[in-house]
Amino acid sequence: MAAERYEGLADFVKRGRGALAAGPVALIFAEDEVEVESTIRHHAGLGFRAIVLFAPEALALAGEAAELVHRVDWDTRAEGAVTAAVNAVIGAAPGVWLYTCYNAEYLFYPFCETRSVGEMLAFHAEERREAMLAYVVDLYAADLGRFPDAVSRETAMIDRTGYYALARPDPATGHPRERQLDFHGGLRWRFEEHVPRDRRRIDRIALFRAKRGLRMLEGHVFDDEEMNTYACPWHHNLTAAICSFRAAKALKTNAGSTFDIADFKWRGSVPFEWSSRQLLDLGLMEPGQWF
Numbered sequence: 001m002a003a004e005r006y007e008g009l010a011d012f013v014k015r016g017r018g019a020l021a022a023g024p025v026a027l028i029f030a031e032d033e034v035e036v037e038s039t040i041r042h043h044a045g046l047g048f049r050a051i052v053l054f055a056p057e058a059l060a061l062a063g064e065a066a067e068l069v070h071r072v073d074w075d076t077r078a079e080g081a082v083t084a085a086v087n088a089v090i091g092a093a094p095g096v097w098l099y100t101c102y103n104a105e106y107l108f109y110p111f112c113e114t115r116s117v118g119e120m121l122a123f124h125a126e127e128r129r130e131a132m133l134a135y136v137v138d139l140y141a142a143d144l145g146r147f148p149d150a151v152s153r154e155t156a157m158i159d160r161t162g163y164y165a166l167a168r169p170d171p172a173t174g175h176p177r178e179r180q181l182d183f184h185g186g187l188r189w190r191f192e193e194h195v196p197r198d199r200r201r202i203d204r205i206a207l208f209r210a211k212r213g214l215r216m217l218e219g220h221v222f223d224d225e226e227m228n229t230y231a232c233p234w235h236h237n238l239t240a241a242i243c244s245f246r247a248a249k250a251l252k253t254n255a256g257s258t259f260d261i262a263d264f265k266w267r268g269s270v271p272f273e274w275s276s277r278q279l280l281d282l283g284l285m286e287p288g289q290w291f
Helices: 009-015 036-045 063-068 081-092 117-126 186-190 246-253 276-281
Strands: 025-029 050-055 070-073 097-102 105-108 131-138 156-159 164-169 176-184 203-209 240-244 269-271
Touching: 009 070, 009 081, 025 036, 025 081, 036 050, 036 063, 036 097, 036 105, 050 081, 081 097, 097 105, 097 117, 097 240, 117 203, 131 156, 131 186, 131 246, 156 186, 176 203, 186 246, 203 240
Parallel strands: 025 050, 025 097, 050 070, 131 240
Antiparallel strands: 097 203, 105 240, 131 203, 156 269, 164 176
8 A cells, every 4th residue: 555644643544444454553653853764764674564654744754764654644742642543543453463653763573683573473473462562772872962862873872781670560459460560771760850750661562463442551551451461371472672762862852851961871881783682682672482
């Protein structure tokens, strides 16, 4: 299906069913113009059957990137805008694998250099899994003097250490939920005084199969609790990583934090190699039983 532009979410749900006919489908939410084209190209290279870009009407996009996406005019910064869009797509595409991310974010999964996202999800589905946990691994420029918005793909750094998990309590019982954890680390941990408490988690259910009645909730979790688990009861499953400039960009463009941060580098910083092997070696994603 040729890429097309839609005048809002309702128009896309009405006319864009062809883009959602077969998955996996990537839903990319552009909050600004930073690295939108590289985000599109990266995910196109992973083998998504379709890429849907939700972006403000004024965002400029041309050339190859424009040809690769189905574009939906959408105020991505409005309260609840991402959740509303995802839930509308879920309702329009039952049975289809979906993926969600923002601009300046890049999906990695085990062996992604040689295996397509469709192959990976086919294996995951064979293990009777309908969702996949992804860790948001913060990227940041090595030199904030040269890159004041903290975004530089060529000099990107990541934290090799400083990640941890806490039990996720069930509000109804106060007991930990089975096979669910709240994961923390990266810039949201090191600069937590500048990050609201409800935005400090780095876990996200980023890949999932749509089904009738399913709803995504705030915080990138779902109303089906089994879909929020990191593994099935009998063994470890695949997990993925979303390498993201989003936190760094926010911390350096927000007036409340930018002057308090002279550098993101610390003793745990290492150059990002843009490879799944580095992320596997650092324990930032899990191959499960997939080899």
